[in-house]
Amino acid sequence: MPEEILKVKNLSFKYDDKNILNDISFTLDVGDFVGILGPNGCGKTTLLKNINRWLKPHKGSIYVDGSNVFKLSVKDLAKRVATVPQDTSLEDISFTVEQVVAMGRNPHLKSFEHEHSKDMLIIEDCMKTMDVMHLRDKPINQLSGGERQRVLIARALAQQPTLLLLDEPTSHLDINYQWELLELLKNLCIKKSLTILIVLHDINLASMFCNKVILLKEHRIYKMGYLHEVINEQNIKEVFNMNVRVDYSNDQKRPVIIFLNLANEDAQSRPFERLHVICGGGEGERLLYYLSQRGYKVSTGVLNKGDTDWKVARLLGFTVVEEIPFSPITEEKAIENISYINESDAVILANIPFGFGNLKNLECINQLVAQKIIFILEEQDIENRDYTNGKAAKIYNHIKTRATVLNSMEELKKII
The missing domain is CATH 3.40.50.300 (P-loop containing nucleotide triphosphate hydrolases)
Known part of the structure; x- marks a missing residue:
């Protein structure tokens, strides 16, 4: 006892x-x-x-x-x-x-x-x-x-x-x-x-x-x-006099509350049900909170454990394709990431920097660029966020030809 x-x-x-x-x-x-x-x-x-x-x-x-x-x-x-x-x-x-x-x-x-x-x-x-x-x-x-x-x-x-x-x-x-x-x-x-x-x-x-x-x-x-x-x-x-949905679909099976006042009001206006978000380093934090408030089903990845966006996604009960800390994305995790991209109605690429460690995230989107609806949140030119000697910019710009580019969260909110 x-x-x-x-x-x-x-x-x-x-x-x-x-x-x-x-x-x-x-x-x-x-x-x-x-x-x-x-x-x-x-x-x-x-x-x-x-x-x-x-x-x-x-x-x-x-x-x-x-x-x-x-x-x-x-x-x-x-x-x-x-x-x-x-x-x-x-x-x-x-x-x-x-x-x-x-x-x-x-x-x-x-x-x-x-x-x-x-x-x-x-x-x-x-x-x-x-x-x-x-x-x-x-x-x-x-x-x-x-x-x-x-x-x-x-x-x-x-x-x-x-x-x-x-x-x-x-x-x-x-x-x-x-x-x-x-x-x-x-x-x-x-x-x-x-x-x-x-x-x-x-x-x-x-x-x-x-x-x-x-x-x-x-x-x-x-x-x-x-x-x-x-x-x-x-x-x-x-x-609390609040309308919420309690979700148990996260990895730890702990209850996560999703506020429904905004989500219910906008349910009919949501153009998608399931979204996959490519983010990292805290660049996706505002976006993830917004999508949660809107009531979207969200997956995200690949994120290193301990990353700011990993923490936010876990806190909100989102599905996360996760990699060990400070490790480049492995082929195994890239394949898992692609599966979630496939299952989503649309993909959102946040305004993140790219190095050789997370370059596979871009490659995952690029593999499905002709099949998926893609939104790019571009608040800064890719050339200022590319630390791969131009490799990321080349893939990014190819994706950009097939994507809808949004220059601010305000623009994104009008669509999503």
């Missing part, structure tokens, strides 16, 4: 006479990675602040590792629960990264006691875990938002907690940092048996990385459970 890390029982909280949390009850087991979802003002942040004792509930109880949090000393609580708040603005703080991470050892030290060799090893391990070791001597106020976020998580890990609370840690990060951060957190749950409770604003991100979710509505738990139990059309409609 799994070890219970957190138990919240009949928790209620008020600001003055206004109910913010009503009769909240749930448990988390060791290694759980649980996302809290819900509309603004439903009590997500307030729930975290009650669990870490920053706020005192009106009624109810909270247990961590079997201990009532309100009977623990500040230090003992900090050894069990660590928090990464939403606000990471540290412009006025000039501490180095190592000094900030070292603050996480304070609960384990006596007053005025300095870190010992054991503490320094823990600090270094936490910096390595969050990939900030190379920044150890850099002032934290000189870091990017994504780097600061990783430092603050490293500080929290230095407390050696059993429960980590995070409040929307991805809200100001681009897709690369969001993915990297949540991947790191997921690995902590798996490899170090850490239990994580995280507030997220993106349902698809929660579905991609969490193993369970809590849906809050009107200050109560509307539903909690495994992804397939919670993320469905009816629950999303009830909680």
Whole structure:
């Protein structure tokens, strides 16, 4: 039977006479990675602040590792629960990264006691875990938002907690940092048996990385459970008042929501049902999100694992022909790519640069140029994107004679 890390029982909280949390009850087991979802003002942040004792509930109880949090000393609580708040603005703080991470050892030290060799090893391990070791001597106020976020998580890990609370840690990060951060957190749950409770604003991100979710509505738990139990059309409609379709066709069989308001309105005007997109390096990000909103069935490739567009496509539940990182496209993947091009109603070629590593993507289109409807999103001349000594430009220009060329996303939206 799994070890219970957190138990919240009949928790209620008020600001003055206004109910913010009503009769909240749930448990988390060791290694759980649980996302809290819900509309603004439903009590997500307030729930975290009650669990870490920053706020005192009106009624109810909270247990961590079997201990009532309100009977623990500040230090003992900090050894069990660590928090990464939403606000990471540290412009006025000039501490180095190592000094900030070292603050996480304070609960384990006596007053005025300095870190010992054991503490320094823990600090270094936490910096390595969050990939900030190379920044150890850099002032934290000189870091990017994504780097600061990783430092603050490293500080929290230095407390050696059993429960980590995070409040929307991805809200100001681009897709690369969001993915990297949540991947790191997921690995902590798996490899170090850490239990994580995280507030997220993106349902698809929660579905991609969490193993369970809590849906809050009107200050109560509307539903909690495994992804397939919670993320469905009816629950999303009830909680967020949004019409969505939930798709399970992605590789991991995780629920992916597709917003239908725009898709339903435009369904009759969609000229195609299935599209194949050739993109990469982040050049397809806007396009992929747009096609998802429109309700298209999309495949894409060949993309290297870890590429920005690979992450977006996976997040949106699209089929991806994927290659190992930093590897040129193999013949096997090119054949798979051609099969998806064949199955599509039309192909969209994004405004991507071409090197010898992804040249086969052009060759795949070229093989079927006489048979398929092809759209080229050309925001920059191919000569400025060709790093193959002219080979890419030659193939591209041949495809261009059979394709519809669009010079902006706005032009593309008028057609697709």
